[in-house]
Amino acid sequence: MLKKTTKLLVASALVAGLSTAAFAKDRVYKWKLATTWGSTLSPFIDAPKNMAKLAKEMSNGRLDIRVDASNKHKAPFGILDMVKGGQYEMGHSASYYWKGKDINTLPFTTMPFGMTAPEQYAWFYYGGGLELMQKAYKRHKVLSFPGGNSGNQMGGWFRKEINSLEDLKGLKMRIPGFAGEVMAKLGLAVTNIPSGELYTSLERGTIDALEWVGPGMDIKMGFHKIAPYYYTGWHEPATELQFLVNQRQFKRLPKDLQKILVTAMRVAAYDMYIQNYHMSADAWSKIATDYPNIKIKTFPKEVMDAMKKANDELLVEKAKESPLLKEVLDSQKAYMKKAREWTKMSDYKYLKDNL
CATH class of the missing domain: 3.40.190.10 (Periplasmic binding protein-like II)
Known part of the structure; x- marks a missing residue:
């Protein structure tokens, strides 16, 4: 009798384990994202919308993010506080808006006479910039990721x-x-x-x-x-917007959804950069004739x-x-010094010699 009972308990545990795994795999995580931007402000508002669409598609609907424009939540400069406090799992804004709360957040948008967009992206992803950004936002219990660049x-x-x-x-x-x-x-x-x-x-x-x-x-x-x-x-030679993510909510996501979210943010950010570049190039070509x-x-x-x-x-x-601010500024200065030599040798010389 004892052996039979033991077998039943083991079988029940296995079934429960399978059910839990299946539930975790099928569970839909419904998140909300607040933006600093109004509902019609393209391409800024497009970046979080595209990110949410990508995340939903890549996760087969398991990560469902609702994007609220500023005209809905009425707090365009309250994004950091709302994500930190948990009212929203995510936000889309610009890091330099928080310099009054935390001076260490200032340089992650852009700095006067600083890096160009390609230089700054290289710094973020290969020069230690992303790690420094997480270090700066750790005290706010949020993660911050590049959210789209306007270029110069x-x-x-x-x-x-x-x-x-x-x-x-x-x-x-x-x-x-x-x-x-x-x-x-x-x-x-x-x-x-x-x-x-x-x-x-x-x-x-x-x-x-x-x-x-x-x-x-x-x-x-x-x-x-x-x-x-x-x-x-x-x-503002390379104005990088940002995605903010509540740290605790991010950790609660399954590992595959964490990777999907990070990938969706990166793709949407770069897409905003090229979308904005196209918009400006198109508008600039018409300025002399349409707006004399x-x-x-x-x-x-x-x-x-x-x-x-x-x-x-x-x-x-x-x-x-702040020692951290100095660390970030020194990192940017050193990376720009290195990258600018290649920028001058490639893009600048090409333009100079061929215009």
Whole structure:
């Protein structure tokens, strides 16, 4: 009787084990993702949507991620807190928005006069950048991954032409990240405003100037109707957005779904980069004919020199605030020095010799 009972218990355990394995394999994980962007702001909003679609397809429906735009959750600059607190399993935003909460998050978007997009991607995936980013976000109990790059951004829309440093002083400008601190050092009143409020703020005179992204996204916003002077870039040579993932929720995913999610994020991020490049190339090709009133400008040498000087001074000051920030900045500087030699030998020389 004892032997029969033992066999029944073993059989029951095996069945239970098989059922648990089958349940784990078939279980659907329903997640939510909050974005900083409005529902129509392409290609920024497209990156998380494409990621969610890829993750669902590759997992045969086992990983189902709902994407909530900022007009739904109403907290465009609350993404880090919502993912950290568990209201959302994921977020899509930009790391430099959190510099007021944690200065160590600042450099993972971009830095003035820093790396180009290919250089920065190489740093993230092969130069230790991704590991440093996880180190910075560990205290927030979230993981952070590259979320799509805008490439070199334009220097902004201005109501009046900038001919000297004096022309900048006192201007109210929307410009985030480290570039905002550079501009503040030069005498501007700097602010950050959600994308949905930018046109109205410029139209009403709440701000005198703003930088957004590039022609592919800017023209659709209509900034040129109010501020016709469009300056070339210096401040965001490789603006990388980010995917944020609640660390505890990520660990609860089966290993195969973890790999699927990481892969979907990487593919969607790169796709956003090339999508935005196409949008800007297409818009730029039409500017002269379709938007003849836009005046393309480059900041005068006096202004550029002052920006570089202010940037260098601020970098020295910021590096003293945190050992981790210094580690990240030193890593970026060293990698850029190495990569820039190849950038000059390949892309720069090719363009220089063939234009």
